[in-house]
Amino acid sequence: MTIRELGRDTAPRMSFFNDPVIRGIIYQVVVAALLLAFVYWVIGNTAANLAAQKKTNGFDFLWKTAGFDISFALMPWSRASYYWEALVVGITNTLLVAFIGVVFATMLGFTIGIARLSSNFIIARLAAVYIETIRNIPLLLQLFFWYFAVLKTMPSVRQSIALPFDAFINQRGIMVPRPTPDQEFAWVMVALVGALIVAVAIGGWAARVRTRTGRYPSQIVWPSKVADAVVTFLVAFLALALLLGLVFPIASFVVVSAVIAAAVALGSLTRYAAIAKGAVTFFVSFVLFNALLGFMFGWVPSLVVSLVSALTALVVAQVVYANTANRPPSDARFPLALLVLIIVGVPALVYWATDASLAFEVPVLERFNFKGGLQLPPEFIALAFGLTIYTASFIAETVRAGILAVNRGQTEAAQSLGLKDGDRLRLVIVPQAMRVIVPPLTSQYLNLTKNSSLGAAIGYPELFNVFGGTSISQSGRAIECMAIIMVVYLTFSLITSAIMNWYNGRVRLVER
């Protein structure tokens, strides 16, 4: 009590350099002055040195002819193009490889991350080995491995390895057919976009009605059942036709497949739906395993391959059958088949009705090289592959951490309320895990984008290679080129983090 009164009565006396406010101001001024002096010195020194070497500076070179070649560009490029066009080529090449890398690394990373949490010992161990191996090897080494040890040791052009669907792989990269859509094909694309919008709208509407009234709208139940049967028929027919046409060739395979598929589809409408589902699964996995095993073990007699595939397919079918038997009746389920049918069926119908054609220009081996088709250079493949595999191992750990971060009690609470596994994951676990996963995932996307500059080491013409390497040596404007590259990368990073910050703000948990 006395102390406080004392403090109020007599103003505290202290010398001005002990006052934290004045001290703060002095520190700020000193730091700012030092910084300014340093910047002034750097600029002056650089200008003096450049002048001594009789070098010019400024950004005017951007509008001069570049005069060098770029091996891979998404837009027309010639020696006569300008430097700013080289910049655009570099940016688009970087964005292309970054985009492809991000998409595939996300898919692979989520798969591996979830696999590492699997209760299956072998799957979990394999995922762990993948992660620990890949993320502990420097990315540059991996890129060299893919480029020099894998792609550059491919056979020469004349001995190209033929892949399915008229694709070829050789020293010069992968040749794939180039799609050449005609004018009518635009309508198919329009139909596809329209069908997607309609499907999303129907799905959203069905889900809203489901929450509001407790069941899916009655108007959708029958179409959804029919769509279910149609999809079942189509899938079963396709699998059977492949099976009877290629694996066990019989003459009238089309008719036989159609009859069996129709029987299965009709069965799926009755109370034997689970058996129908099991049958379809069996056909599909039989074909898939047969193709996969036949491809991987070409030296094994085809009968053995078929037998092993059939047995494996039977196991898969049994699992699906057992799971299906426990599913709620079809009118209590989300009409997924209907939406798939709309998305696939409508464009197909338009394709057929407008007589559009999507021809493919197949690469053909001529005397010394392939003609036609689309050529993916080995530099691009190696970089995309390396970035994907490397970043996926980090994303996998992020995903695992996110899922583990959701308290086990959340699962138990959801289970004790009777929520099924799918609903539990969708409504309780994933929304919480995403909050943990997204921020580090952003850093991984940024890392991938920035790591793409390592493509310079294997000769992929991305931003750093084009503008940091060739352009500097040709134009001599090192400072300007480096400044532009820094600004571009900084812009990419700031845009990405702005989006992620917005997302984070939106999903933040409310506390207090």
Place this chain on the structure above:
Amino acid sequence: MSQVSETTVEREIDTSHMQVSETEVAIDVVNMHKWYGDFHVLRDINLRVMTGERIVIAGPSGSGKSTLIRCINRLEEHQEGQIIVNGTELTADLKRIDEVRREVGMVFQHFNLFPHLTILQNLTLAPIWVRGIPKAEAEATAMHYLERVKIPEQANKYPGQLSGGQQQRVAIARSLCMQPKIMLFDEPTSALDPEMVKEVLEVMISLAEDGMTMICVTHEMGFARQVANRVIFMDQGQIIEENEPEAFFSNPQHERTKLFLSQILH
């Protein structure tokens, strides 16, 4: 034994609805065993709970009491013997597990509310997605139960904004929204500050007064005295003594029970 307390809610218990059925069995556990790897957690458990019974399970920590009630809604699986809940035997069959879980509510020590959903959404989630109840109806039911646990004004807040006692009351209301026939309580007051224990016990007592079948793992001996019609004492994975509360507290038979009671009832 630090969690043990003797909080009592000072009021007369209305026993008019607290009838125990003579014939209707709610839960029947027969010769049940459970192991964690080599560790034998539950040994030969036999427990028959009639509809309307209020059972308190007590015992030192590690005695298997939580594990026992978690087996009743299959959060843990047992390896031997039978557990039959409302006539449905629990096996690996997912359909039966779902059936049982729909009818059995559970309240956890750490509440386990869903932090990304509002209180109202916490309460309506399961009725909408498990029972297929229209949203409006589910919300009306939710408000009814929120009023019952005396926090209707918190409906649009998030769990993180509530006190521990309020969160636990929401958790009870969330279970009640599924209109379960049986309620399991797994140390519902152990994570609460002393002054919040009372408000949760109050809700549990009023549930008992409505005739709910309840199994409570708890150290609240006052609660056991007031509403339980049986107290079960477990040690080392076995039920070693069970009796009516008065007899249990005043005249324990087993040495281990006497020791336990002497430690908690000073």
